[in-house]
Amino acid sequence: IELIKTSAMSLMKTINDILDLSKLDARKLELTEETFNIKDLIRDLVTLFSMEAAKRKSTISYSFTEGFPNWIKGDPYRLRQVLNNIISNASKFTQDGKISIELDYKIESHDLVTIDINVSDTGIGISKSEIPKLFEDYKQAENNIAKEYGGSGLGLSISKKIIDLLKGSISIESEIGEGTTVHIDFQCKLSKKPEVNNRIFVSHSNNSLNALIADDS
Ligand code: ADP
Numbered sequence: 001i002e003l004i005k006t007s008a009m010s011l012m013k014t015i016n017d018i019l020d021l022s023k024l025d026a027r028k029l030e031l032t033e034e035t036f037n038i039k040d041l042i043r044d045l046v047t048l049f050s051m052e053a054a055k056r057k058s059t060i061s062y063s064f065t066e067g068f069p070n071w072i073k074g075d076p077y078r079l080r081q082v083l084n085n086i087i088s089n090a091s092k093f094t095q096d097g098k099i100s101i102e103l104d105y106k107i108e109s110h111d112l113v114t115i116d117i118n119v120s121d122t123g124i125g126i127s128k129s130e131i132p133k134l135f136e137d138y139k140q141a142e143n144n145i146a147k148e149y150g151g152s153g154l155g156l157s158i159s160k161k162i163i164d165l166l167k168g169s170i171s172i173e174s175e176i177g178e179g180t181t182v183h184i185d186f187q188c189k190l191s192k193k194p195e196v197n198n199r200i201f202v203s204h205s206n207n208s209l210n211a212l213i214a215d216d217s
Pocket of ligand 1 (some may be wrong): 031085089090093121123124125134139140141145150151152153154155156157180193
């Protein structure tokens, strides 16, 4: 069952990547602009990957510089997709090591901020000559990577196309055997905690424990 599940998930990831790639190439991918809590998004991702990292005897941590904003305006789903890919690579290629996510910011004007994110790992690293090609579609660092670690070489090219849509930048620094740091930055608007946007209705009858939970997404 575990094998079927892993194979299905890996197939789903490949299909979703190919769909995203063709959408991006056809310039049909539109970003949403909504207020979201970027600190919560990072904490969620760290929670999500901490079990996977632990399986490889690695630890994962994050830090925000003081005063880092909570609420920004942007596309939380696509930012999550980019970070998901970068953190999943860091976790996949790091055995018995450390993964750290550092977030910094620079206020540009009263409502504009530049967000800087570094995802560093102490994993296998990438040779300098291989780095530029990793942003191309279907490219992996070495020929035997797919055999050993899986993947399709689409994650970083999709991430770069999304970061380009955000008019930001993405770069990699790495040393074979030492580890890798992926850096992204982009500008976005500062925002405020939204007014109550979820309404929860709770009603219960005396002695039954039936629950109907509905949400609109
Ligand atoms: P995938 O991981 O699906 O192969 P990506 O585009 O996300 O595709 O990554 C492309 C390649 O870049 C990987 O196959 C690997 O060779 C290299 N790579 C990316 N991140 C790392 C990392 N943190 N450490 C070592 N190699 C990496």
